[in-house]
Amino acid sequence: MIKEKISPGMQQYLDIKAQHPDAFLLFRMGDFYELFYDDAVEAAQILELTLTSRNKNAENPIPMAGVPYHAAQQYIDTLVELGHKVAIAEQMEDPKQAVGVVKRAVVQIVTPGTVVDSTKTDSESNFLVALDHAGAEYALSYMDLTTGQFFVTKLSDFAAVCGEVRNLRARELVLGFDLTEDQQAILGNQMNLLLSLEKEVAEDIQLINPSLSPVEKTVAGKLLRYVHRTQLRELSHLQKIQRYEIKDYLQMDYATKASLDLLENGRTGKKHGSLYWLMDQTKTAMGMRLLRTWIDRPLVDKERILERQNIVQVFLDSFFERSDLTESLKGVYDIERLASRVSFGKTLPKDLLQLAQTLGNVPAIKAILEQINHPSLAVLIAQLDAIPELHALISAAIDPDAQGTISEGNIIKTGFDQQLDQYRIVMREGTGWIAEMEAKERASSGINNLKIDYNKKDGYYFHVTNSNLGQVPDHFFRKATLKNSERYGTEELAKIEGQMLEARDKSSNLEYEIFMRIRQEVEKYIGRLQSLAKALATVDVLQSFAVVAELQHLVRPNFTASRTIAVENGRHPVVEKVMGAQSYIPNSVNLDDQTHMQLITGPNMSGKSTYMRQLAIIVIMAQMGSFVPADQADVPIFDAIFTRIGAADDLISGQSTFMVEMMEANKAVRLASSDSLILFDELGRGTATYDGMALAQAIIEHIHNHIGAKTLFATHYHELTSLDQELYHLENVHVSTLEKNGQVTFLHKIAAGPADKSYGIHVAKIAGLPESLLQRADHILQELEKQSAQVSPSKEAPSLLTNQQLDLFVPEHPVITALQDLDVYNMTPMEAMNALAALKQKL
Incomplete structure (x- = not known):
């Protein structure tokens, strides 16, 4: 940048920019936020702004671009959505009263993890995550600024860190230490996180529990410091930190959740077709967020699960009360996020009206639960604090037709403040007073066209044409002379004018002051509002579970003390809802205490994957506290679910489909316990x-x-089915088919024993491949089967696998010997081709 001969205003910009080099600086100048230098060039391209320049005639004109202050939020949202930081510098004094350069300062830095007031904000959580370590031990803390939730945990290694960051769907990571190159590549490049460094620790014994371990306190303190440094204000809505352990919940990594379509459809990325879509009968934004959390983190504590189940059963048995409850919840707004808006000083009249409406609905919700009169609801009922004094204050103060802004008046109800009412009387009746005065002076002066006008320069005045100047009363005094007329005032008119102008100006200021006082009063209730929000969200999710149980014909699962799985006529609820109940074929899943593993064979497209996913979904729903899709379900409580379902690669990480398969298999093999559930589909x-x-x-x-x-374990390797002879806890099952006159029908029904063949060519036929191609494939298949029979002439010969030898040919064949002698890893491609040609010649 060229700093020579810079103006004081631009020097101020450069000084502020130097403090925020990693952010776009929006520099308030009048009615615009301006960007300069590289910020202007880059922002103009991203936001499609017109790029101009300051000091156009200078040797080095300064690039400049700007956005109107009233429309700035949408531009800020776009930059942040793309992973940038935005520093907002406001004018800190009135330009009319400023001496020299107007004082400016950054009032907030908006980052991907700290978005609160956004035109793109939805009901989902936005977690800002912080990471630190002490030796080999990592600590992770995260916060949702829109709700004030604050958490911390310890993790054993960097792989676990990456898994938790993925599960939180974080966009920004606050780092308390310098990353290695490998860690930088994973977090910054592969996971596409905005990485922000924070070395200072904030001390706050009100929020950060002193009983935490040193590394946990450090990471939480650094996260808190970063939030205060970027938001530049007191955040009264932040909640006391909650410590959690990964093992407190059913463990599932990001790939497992994606493969099971828990929160979104893995193929489309949309809500439709996910478990969340099926389960969402919530009526509030708070309930919707809590539902996502419960799906994302099912419980492993049986007592907590049963508490939820009991309430779902109560709601299911109380149809009429539940219907009333549903209607009452429709009038509940997102008071959890409203509390954060109060803390940020961004509350508008409509926010307070929504808060009042919500508080007004709480007594009805509480009465409905009390009417049900069941012990399991006692805790929820006690948590439904209607805060009547706050409801009364807002209802008495805020006009139901209040404007969307707080600076233009008409937001406070008449009757709430005596002085404001007096101002309004003056403004309302002042027009009538002027009309009466105009009529009185017209009659007494005899000037028939005498009238009172107004402009900003002269205020209110009597307009008298030159032809009537001889009739002007003595108590009129001249205010201005025009070509064809004169403007006059009177003491009475000046008095009324003073009262009206004072009322107009002071009423707006007074309304603003009253609103600020109300907002400060609301801030005192943030803790109670957050507790109420949690109770309302819990009621909403549990009534949603009851509604879904009724609509989808779900049953209450039982948790077995043994490790027995007995699911009678289980269903995959999402597939069933998409297909329709009439088209879906249910399947039972039975693994007794002595059967740990099912080896599933059968044709592709026959339903193996659905059968496996069905069990996982039933387990997840059960441990959420929901009812499940089956005629009856007895399941143990699992500690983790590991999956490898579907073929997928990770090109960004440079990993092939097979590498991803092996990595996910490795995770299961290393981390699973006897209390885990493993689902492997076509592994290898x-x-x-x-x-x-x-x-x-x-x-x-x-x-x-x-x-x-x-x-x-679903597989198309039929040779593996012989393993049931050696592995005592393994059983074979297969997907049934019906073959008649060359036509194959998939029955989508699981039966005991192994499948007889794979029907791959039939699947290709369903896919629509040309008939000539299918006939050729069938011919090749028959030839291969003949060759296989020749290689293994005796049915009593040991299997290829149990023999520990995967030989294609008869032992001691000269080609085998030659092949074994080849050093294939040190051959050039040409040498390999020549060797292959020689082997072919020997055959």
Whole structure:
């Protein structure tokens, strides 16, 4: 930047910009926020603004772009949405009264993790996450500024950190230490997080519990420091920190949640087609957020699960009361986020009206729960604090037709403040007083066209044309002379004018002052409002569970002390809702205490994946406290779910489909316990047949022999079905098919025993491949099957897998010997081709 011969105003800009080099600086100048230098060039491109320049005739004109102050929020939202920070510098004094350069200062820095007042804000949480470590131990803290929620936990390694950050769907990470290059590549590049460094620690014994471990206190303090440094205000809505352990909830990594379509449809990224879509019968934004949290983090504490189940059962049994409750909840607004707006000083009259309406609905909600009269509702009823004094204050003070702004008046009810009422009387009746005066002076002076006018320069005045100047009364005094007329005033007119102008100016100021006092009073109730919000959200989610149970014909699950799974006619509720109940084929899942693993075979597209997902969804719904889609369900409480379902790669991380498969398999093998649920679908298909089959068998054996987790393992490797002879806790099941006259029908029904074949060509036929191609494939298949029969002529010969040898040919064949001698890892491509040609020649 060129700083020579810079104006005082631009020097002020450069000084402020130097303090915020990593943010776009919006510099308030009159009715615009201006950007200069590189900020202007980049913002003009991103926001499609006109790029101009300051000092156009100078040797080095300064690039400049601007946005109107009243429309700035949408531009700020766009920049933040793209992962940028925005520093907002306001004028701190009235330009008319300023001596020299108007004082300016940054009043807020908006970042992806600290968005509160956004045109794009929805009902979902926006977590700002902080990370620190002490030795090999990591601590993670996160906060949602829109609600004030504040959490902290400890994690064992960096992989666990990445998993938790992904689960929180964070967009910004506050770092208390310098990352290694590898960590930078993962967090910054692969996970696309905005990384912000914070080395200072904020001390706050009111929010940060002294009993936390040192590293937990440090990371929470750094997060709090960063929030105060960017928001530049007291945040009275921040809640006391809550410590949690990952093991307090059903553990599922981001890939598992995505593969099960919990919060969004994995294919479309939309709500439709997800478990959240199925379960969402909430009526409030607070309930919607809490529902997402419960889906994301099912419980492992049986007592807490049963508490939720009991209330769902009560709501399910109380149809009429539940209907009334649903109607009452429709009048409940997002008071959790309203509390943050109060804390940020951004509350508008409509916010307070919504708060009053919500508080007004609480007694009705409480009365409905009391009418149900069940012990399980006692805690919720006690938490429904209607705060009657706050409701009374807002109802008495705020006009139901209040304007959207707080600076233009008409927001305070008549009768609330005596002085304001007096001003309004003057403004309302002053017009009548002027009309009466005009009529009186016209009659007494005899000037028939005498009238009172108004302009900003002269105020109110009598307008007298030159032809009537001889009739002007003595008590008139001249205010201005025009070409064809004169303007006069009187003491009486001046008095009324003074009263009206004073009333107009002072009433707006007084309304603003009254509103500010009310807002300060509301701020005193933030803690009670947040507690009320949690209770209302809980009621909303539990009534939603009851509604879904009724609509989808769900049953209350039982939790077994043993590790038995017994689900009779279970269903995948999302698939069933999309397809329609008449088209969906239910399936039972039964694994007794001695059966840990099912090996599932059957055609592609026959329903293996749906069967597996069905069990996972039932487990998740059960541990959320919801009822489940089955005729009856007895399940244990699981500590974790591990999945590998569907083929997917991770090109950004440079990982192939098979590498992703192996990484997810590794996670399950290393982290699963005997209380976990593992779902593996077609594991090993991403590599050569015998490589994949060998890995699949080894993984099955390891889970069976060393982990003992309940496992559903779907495979197209039919050779693996012989494992039930060796592995005591494994059983074969398959998806039934009906074959008649060359036509195959998938029955989508799970039956005992292994499948007889894969029907891959039939699936290709369903997909619409050309008939000639299908006939050719069928011919090739028959030839391959003949060759296979020749290689293994005896049915009594040991299987390829149980023999520990994956040989294609008869032992001691000269080609085998030659192949074994090849050093393939040190051959050039040409040498490999020549060697292959020689082997072919030998055959």
